[in-house]
Amino acid sequence: MTRTVVLTGASSGIGRAAAREFAGRGDQLVLAARSPATLAEVRDECVAAGAEVLVVPTDVTTPDALEGLARSALAEFGRIDVWVHTAAVMAYGRFEEVPERVFDQVVRTDLLAAAAVARVALRHFRAASAGTLILTGSVLGHITAPYMSGYVAAKWGLQGLARALQQEARETPGVNVCLINPGSVDTPVYRQAANYLGRLGRPPVPITTPERVARAMADCADWPRREVSVGRLNGVMRVGFTVLPGVYDVLVGPLMRLAGVTDRPVAPYDGIVFAPNPAGEAVRGGWLPELSQVVRAVGGAGATVGSALRRRLR
Numbered sequence: 001m002t003r004t005v006v007l008t009g010a011s012s013g014i015g016r017a018a019a020r021e022f023a024g025r026g027d028q029l030v031l032a033a034r035s036p037a038t039l040a041e042v043r044d045e046c047v048a049a050g051a052e053v054l055v056v057p058t059d060v061t062t063p064d065a066l067e068g069l070a071r072s073a074l075a076e077f078g079r080i081d082v083w084v085h086t087a088a089v090m091a092y093g094r095f096e097e098v099p100e101r102v103f104d105q106v107v108r109t110d111l112l113a114a115a116a117v118a119r120v121a122l123r124h125f126r127a128a129s130a131g132t133l134i135l136t137g138s139v140l141g142h143i144t145a146p147y148m149s150g151y152v153a154a155k156w157g158l159q160g161l162a163r164a165l166q167q168e169a170r171e172t173p174g175v176n177v178c179l180i181n182p183g184s185v186d187t188p189v190y191r192q193a194a195n196y197l198g199r200l201g202r203p204p205v206p207i208t209t210p211e212r213v214a215r216a217m218a219d220c221a222d223w224p225r226r227e228v229s230v231g232r233l234n235g236v237m238r239v240g241f242t243v244l245p246g247v248y249d250v251l252v253g254p255l256m257r258l259a260g261v262t263d264r265p266v267a268p269y270d271g272i273v274f275a276p277n278p279a280g281e282a283v284r285g286g287w288l289p290e291l292s293q294v295v296r297a298v299g300g301a302g303a304t305v306g307s308a309l310r311r312r313l314r
């Protein structure tokens, strides 16, 4: 059976990788985000992979927009089987230096819009007695870090919301709520974020790929699970945060300044919090070198060492 998968946040990063992954698995797709031009590019990528695709430009923070999106999906394909929600924005800065309007829009986008998606999707799934909602949390829904207070608050809220929805969904067999919690992922989100910190943010190592998170999402659609963590250090960080909170708090600030932000100075800006930036949208953020670059770099280093050794042995 061909499933219909709605993806909110499909124009960039994990959502765009998920669109490609579901397309490759033979599903028909409804792609939503704010930027129509980028969505058209993603549609072409998914059509090339063999999928039927509907594009519905949508701002998830606009009242009633999600009802309209669901109506469009049903009009085109007659059913919604899976709803993957990845849309989110970030803002860097000390809490009191991030403008209130920016903080509020981060929480509106990352928490309240996720609740709005869940409301529309779960009403539909409950009526159909079937369907899987996949929400995107973060390891920052279990731990905290400085300079990202709005994002952290929203992801903690989303964690609680997802658990409550999972408990309610037990009353309707066939309806599933999954939460995917990535660690650091190589996506454009760090450059697209609002910034009031003065230095550009970056994903701390270890960094995983959006394709890996996308595969976890598609696997969840096939075999629903309550929570899936994607990131090698997620478990260690959670244990440290929970068991040794004093030590964690001493270390997290310096570690964040060392590994979570770059030296590159940036003037204060709102990033994509209020409007999309199509030029910055892609699957990858460029924080992980491509395998071919690694091979070239290792090959180049090997050649340099080899010629140095040859010179010394002559």
Ligand SMILES: NC(=O)c1ccc[n+]([C@@H]2O[C@H](COP(=O)([O-])OP(=O)(O)OC[C@H]3O[C@@H](n4cnc5c(N)ncnc54)[C@H](OP(=O)(O)O)[C@@H]3O)[C@@H](O)[C@H]2O)c1
Residues within 6 Å of the ligand: 008, 009, 010, 011, 012, 013, 014, 015, 032, 033, 034, 035, 038, 058, 059, 060, 061, 085, 086, 087, 088, 089, 109, 136, 137, 138, 139, 181, 182, 183, 184, 185, 186, 187, 188, 189, 190, 192, 203, 210, 272, 275, 276, 277, 282
């Ligand atoms: N990257 C990481 O390291 C990481 C780690 C943990 C969790 N996550 C989570 O993974 C999810 C995806 O993040 P990402 O890294 O892939 O980010 P991304 O590359 O910046 O993509 C964000 C997506 O959200 C959409 N979006 C933002 N505001 C929107 C709005 N108001 N209405 C509709 N769409 C909106 C964007 O499209 P438009 O701007 O065109 O609307 C874009 O498609 C997020 O929930 C994020 O919190 C990411």
